[in-house]
Amino acid sequence: MTTAVYDYYVLFPNHQEGLRLYRKLKENSIKCSISPTPREASSFCGMSLLVSAENVGAVKKVLAGDNSIQTEGIVKIKRRTALWNKTC
Amino acid sequence: MADYRKMWSDLEMDLEKHDLLCEALPEAFGAIYMSQENRPEGMDFFNFVVAEIHGVRPAELVEHQKKGGKVFGTFCVYVPDEIIFAAGGIATGLCGGSQFWVPGGEKVLPANTCPLIKASVGARLDDTCPFFKIADMYIGETTCDGKKKAWEILSQEVPIHVMDTPQMKREKDILAWEEEIRLLFKKVEDLTGNKVTPEILAENIKLINEKRKALARLYSTRKNSPLPISGKDVLLVTQIAFYDDPARNAAMVHKLCDELDARIAKGEGVFPADAPRILVTGTPMAIPNWKLHHIIETSGAAVVVEELCTGTRYFENLVEENGKTLDEQIKALAGRYMQTNCACFTPNAERIDDILRLVKDYQVDGVIDCNLQFCGLYSTEAYLVQQALKEAGVPYLHLETDYSEQDMEQMRTRVQAFIELIGK
Numbered sequence: 001m002t003t004a005v006y007d008y009y010v011l012f013p014n015h016q017e018g019l020r021l022y023r024k025l026k027e028n029s030i031k032c033s034i035s036p037t038p039r040e041a042s043s044f045c046g047m048s049l050l051v052s053a054e055n056v057g058a059v060k061k062v063l064a065g066d067n068s069i070q071t072e073g074i075v076k077i078k079r080r081t082a083l084w085n086k087t088c
Numbered sequence: 089m090a091d092y093r094k095m096w097s098d099l100e101m102d103l104e105k106h107d108l109l110c111e112a113l114p115e116a117f118g119a120i121y122m123s124q125e126n127r128p129e130g131m132d133f134f135n136f137v138v139a140e141i142h143g144v145r146p147a148e149l150v151e152h153q154k155k156g157g158k159v160f161g162t163f164c165v166y167v168p169d170e171i172i173f174a175a176g177g178i179a180t181g182l183c184g185g186s187q188f189w190v191p192g193g194e195k196v197l198p199a200n201t202c203p204l205i206k207a208s209v210g211a212r213l214d215d216t217c218p219f220f221k222i223a224d225m226y227i228g229e230t231t232c233d234g235k236k237k238a239w240e241i242l243s244q245e246v247p248i249h250v251m252d253t254p255q256m257k258r259e260k261d262i263l264a265w266e267e268e269i270r271l272l273f274k275k276v277e278d279l280t281g282n283k284v285t286p287e288i289l290a291e292n293i294k295l296i297n298e299k300r301k302a303l304a305r306l307y308s309t310r311k312n313s314p315l316p317i318s319g320k321d322v323l324l325v326t327q328i329a330f331y332d333d334p335a336r337n338a339a340m341v342h343k344l345c346d347e348l349d350a351r352i353a354k355g356e357g358v359f360p361a362d363a364p365r366i367l368v369t370g371t372p373m374a375i376p377n378w379k380l381h382h383i384i385e386t387s388g389a390a391v392v393v394e395e396l397c398t399g400t401r402y403f404e405n406l407v408e409e410n411g412k413t414l415d416e417q418i419k420a421l422a423g424r425y426m427q428t429n430c431a432c433f434t435p436n437a438e439r440i441d442d443i444l445r446l447v448k449d450y451q452v453d454g455v456i457d458c459n460l461q462f463c464g465l466y467s468t469e470a471y472l473v474q475q476a477l478k479e480a481g482v483p484y485l486h487l488e489t490d491y492s493e494q495d496m497e498q499m500r501t502r503v504q505a506f507i508e509l510i511g512k
Contacts, residue, residue, distance in 0.1 A: 037114055038118060044091060045143070046139060047136055088116035088188060
């Protein structure tokens, strides 16, 4: 049986805020990826930042140090396997 | 999260139905794309485009219209974007690649119509795609019978200008295509109210050529082993090139290529160096159709090049930039577009030459020729493709599929057996 892996999604009120944090994390060499927001995380479409468990603490630190970036929280979601057959 | 509901509502979209698509896309993208290991950072821009797919770019198009600009929806690589941009319009690709839109198309189309046409018609009739709602005019073409009849149905919804694509490539056919470009020229000038001068057309020929050069550079990185980028990612970049702003798109593709060049220099790849190298050919894969690439790349092989409309057919061959008069420029456009080798032409031996050339250039171990169901042109031409590849000693697999999930495991079994057969 494989162990479940969890990802963290940082949510934003709009993509401008998302891109601000993205640039800030890159400046600080903190790994993150721009991702569509999964429905489990929010009922609104749009971008979020996908962060692995090992980096979520660093992201929280950056946010604590710069309260001008608006977020709508960080959501923890179980990662899907790449073999999951899904089209849309 | 971003709220585009006001814009969608102003576009008279079916918000409830559209929300089902918004729900499905992140799930599929997460499983197919975000699950990949060691993706280039430069893919973040393209992830962003997908995340905001019905938001950011549609909002730019609406803004363009508010300033008096026009938006032209296109469905085929034979439509010369240069003319549209030169007249101050924006061209945006409209091909539907989602199963979500298929039932909407089936309400009016025969069941034995290809899913690309069904999805394209369904996206409009179900009011679930902002791009289809925004476009002031659609530019159709006569590259297959299904599309020809679909334009007649869609013309009840939105003005359509149909370009009569020749079916052969004799001198008189190329002249006829020149004439079709002139008719488009006039149509676009009339709708936009803008006069196109040779100077403006020259600028826009260069603009679209630059986009082609950026894509050509991206594809060239895949001639290396190990591969610096997955086939899935390159497919996504190509799909997005059809509707993003051309200058921005070229810049972002070059940025990605800089990163890939650094990877190549370090010998860094996304697959093991001995992963079988697959060329995919056949019918176009409109966004979000990532089905075949996903199956191949989760079965131990890598897609290294696509001889598709969403592949080399889109960017190979540049338009000659030295034309000084509109006549010379239109001739150059006709010449370039008639070098694209679609199965709607007879004979179409040049497509087979292209495949054989790409097999060599990209060190291909096997070819997967996949056509969408009910595409008589590509499924018939598969016989000749298979014959040529057999003669050249290149392993070949023919598949036929649609956009649904129902045959994914059968396809996976066939692809896995093929990869085993290549036996690298």
